[in-house]
Amino acid sequence: xxxxxxxxxxxLEVRGLTVEYETAAGPVRAVxxxxxxxxxxxxxxxxxxxxxxxxxxxxxxxQLLSPPARISxxxxxxxxxxxxxxxxxxxxxxxxxxxxxxxQSAMNALNPVTQLGKQFEDTMRAHGERSxxxxxxxSVEVLQLVGIDxxxxxxxxxxxxxxxxxxxxxAMALLFTPDLVIMDEPTxxxxxxxxxxxxxxxxxxxxxxxxxxxxxxxxxxxxxxFSDRLVVxxxxxxxxxGPTRAVFDNPGHPYTxxxxxxxxxxxxxxxxLTGIPGSPPNLLNPPVGCRFAPRCPHRFELCDAPPPLxxxxxxxxxxHLHAPAVAEVSR
Ligand SMILES: Nc1ncnc2c1ncn2[C@@H]1O[C@H](COP(=O)(O)OP(=O)(O)OP(=O)(O)O)[C@@H](O)[C@H]1O
Ligand SMILES: [Mg+2]
Numbered sequence: 001x002x003x004x005x006x007x008x009x010x011x012l013e014v015r016g017l018t019v020e021y022e023t024a025a026g027p028v029r030a031v032x033x034x035x036x037x038x039x040x041x042x043x044x045x046x047x048x049x050x051x052x053x054x055x056x057x058x059x060x061x062x063q064l065l066s067p068p069a070r071i072s073x074x075x076x077x078x079x080x081x082x083x084x085x086x087x088x089x090x091x092x093x094x095x096x097x098x099x100x101x102x103x104q105s106a107m108n109a110l111n112p113v114t115q116l117g118k119q120f121e122d123t124m125r126a127h128g129e130r131s132x133x134x135x136x137x138x139s140v141e142v143l144q145l146v147g148i149d150x151x152x153x154x155x156x157x158x159x160x161x162x163x164x165x166x167x168x169x170x171a172m173a174l175l176f177t178p179d180l181v182i183m184d185e186p187t188x189x190x191x192x193x194x195x196x197x198x199x200x201x202x203x204x205x206x207x208x209x210x211x212x213x214x215x216x217x218x219x220x221x222x223x224x225x226f227s228d229r230l231v232v233x234x235x236x237x238x239x240x241x242g243p244t245r246a247v248f249d250n251p252g253h254p255y256t257x258x259x260x261x262x263x264x265x266x267x268x269x270x271x272x273l274t275g276i277p278g279s280p281p282n283l284l285n286p287p288v289g290c291r292f293a294p295r296c297p298h299r300f301e302l303c304d305a306p307p308p309l310x311x312x313x314x315x316x317x318x319x320h321l322h323a324p325a326v327a328e329v330s331r
Contacts, residue, residue: 008039010038010040012077013037014036014075015035015075015076016035016075017035017073017074017075017076018031018072019059019065019069019070019071019072020069021068022070025284027072028283029072029236030053030283031060032053032237034074036238039212040212041207042228042229043226043229044212044214044230045216045231045244046214046216046217047216047218047220048233049280054216055104055216057233058101060076061083061214062099062182063095078180079179096126096173098178100176101181102166102183102184103184104185104188105189109169110165110169112156115155115156116143116152116153116156117153120142120153120171121139124138124175138175140153145171145174145205146168146201146205147167148168152168170198177211179211181211181213182214183214184216185218186215187199187217187222195219199222202226203226223244228243229241229242230247232259234291235292236286236291238318239318240312240315240318242312242314242315242316243314250312250314251317252313252314252317252322253317254296254321255292255295256317258275262276288306289305290307291306292319300320302323303320305320307320
């Protein structure tokens, strides 16, 4: 409980989070023993190929999963309280006010038959705000924060462009100045220029208002510019975690290196894109040892056993190349 009062205690501590989808063929473990700490005001980027479990992980943190998905193990401590064991009532008191979520598809998250202003109002009233004046003022403020003209409080979602809808979702996420905002590809529907300007806005707001962000994206150049720390996911697991700069300069996991090689450097010299041959494993029946081994150019005998997160030069990496005895030999 006291962690909210300790300066610099993590706002979010995820431990052993495991999420399974029940399917006719058996359980699909889409998030497997996932750990993450997020400090106040920190910007954490999460990257990984499509289907590796990024959205499922975010939904698991925010307690937004619905059947056939369920959390089969782990805890999600937010400001010292476990969200997994909270009642629906406690959760709805926390969501939006202290922790808010911007989904992968803003169109699905906004109610199509309700004006924007009414959706903001309903959310604020649900959290006990009674003053129409305060609601109006705050709604205007958050729209202005994300660069939308407040006349659009009277608009329905379909009357807004895709980019405006995404910004409207971000505005809604900021109605209460939360401690943590979870974002799932909030800029993915935008063209590159609009994407950049929205990212710059998100970053400015984050620095001004001081909330922490967990941000999922496919775009390595976005995380390289905006995140403090980077989590790389592969086949339902975190395979590398470290300060963004250190991971970019010295990736500790061969998969991270492959991801970086697959993206063109914006400022660096032009190099051919190599990508990563092969495809991720089926999560119904993943390899017993390192899940990346079948695609890995460095595969060796230890890879038949699952690697823990080892200390690598700039990060923690789940790769046996960093097992102390192996790292010693290669030094
Ligand atoms: N309803 C479902 N039933 C069964 N399996 C599912 C279901 N939804 C997702 N999955 C499985 O969970 C895995 C993770 O899906 P998730 O949507 O979390 O991936 P993601 O990393 O967010 O992908 P993307 O980058 O495409 O958004 C997928 O590989 C998929 O096989
Ligand atoms: Mg997703």
